[in-house]
Amino acid sequence: MPTERARPLRADARHNxxxxxxxxxxxxxxEGADASLxxxxKAAGVGIGTLYRRFPTREDLIEATYRNQTAKLCAAAHDLLETSAAAQALRAWMDLFVDYMATKHGMAEALHAVLVRDGELRMRTRDLLTDALATLLAAGVADGTIRSDVExxxxxxxxxxxxxxxxxxEQSDLTAGLLDLLIDGLTPRATPASIPPAS
Structure with missing residues (x-):
């Protein structure tokens, strides 16, 4: 992967x-992995030459996009905890995860080739996502809003x-309902009061 990681970028190049x-x-x-380069x-406000200088092939762009989206999602765990209570931060992160997976599914076939070639990237991604979730869950365990027995x-x-x-x-309502249900399942349950024996 050539130009993309060769040297630090100037501020304007990094912005582009x-x-x-x-x-x-x-x-x-x-639009999927065949989206028009x-x-x-054009959507980024740059010329096609700028795109090709940074990402010589479509595969380069797909891999860089995947890495970038993973990094942003993982960083969001800490950002959300700075502004929201743990359970709310976890729920908001779940929404971001759905968006992340939509990007991944859109380029699934091309991305599969990248991940087959680079098994380390696949494992690293899973580790990063698990670590981000661990941070959110630990914050919830600490404030008593998340169960401590879920990995x-x-x-x-x-x-x-x-x-x-x-x-x-088009399934956004169903998705939200399922995520709410998952959060509910992660919420600690009060221990039922003991029932005195019948006299």
């Missing part, structure tokens, strides 16, 4: 790169299953 990756994520989520460049990887699998069942925009 970020806009390209955001535009690519939106295009791939809505010219359209992506982050189990929650990650539940989220992945939800997006497979109901991850499209």
């Amino acid at each position: 790169r970020d806009r390209l990756l955001d535009a690519a994520a939106e295009a791939f989520a809505g 010219k359209g992506i460049a 982050p990887d189990v929650v990650l699998m539940s989220l992945g299953g939800t997006t497979l069942i109901a991850g499209t925009p």
Whole structure:
């Protein structure tokens, strides 16, 4: 992967790169991996030459978009905890995860080739997402709003299953309901009061 990670970027080049990756994520989520590169460049406000200088091939752009979306999603865990209570932060992060998976599904076939070639990237991504969830769950355990007996990887699998069942925009109400149900399942239950024996 050539130019993309060769050297630190100037501020203007970094800004162009970020806009390209955001535009690519939106295009791939809505149109799939065959989304127009010219359209992506136009949406980012740059010329097609700028796109090709940063990402010489479509595969380069897809991999960079995937890495960027993963990094943003993981960073959001800390950002959300700075402004929201743990349970609310976790629920908001789940919505971001659904958007992230929509981008991933949009470029699924091309991304599969990348991940098959780079198994380390696949494992690293899973580790990063699990760590982000662990941060959110630990905050909820600490303030008493999240159960302490649920592992982050189990929650990650539940989220992945939800997006497979109901991850499209037209299923947004169903998706929200399933995520609310998941949050409810993560909420601690009060211990039932003991019932005195019959006299």
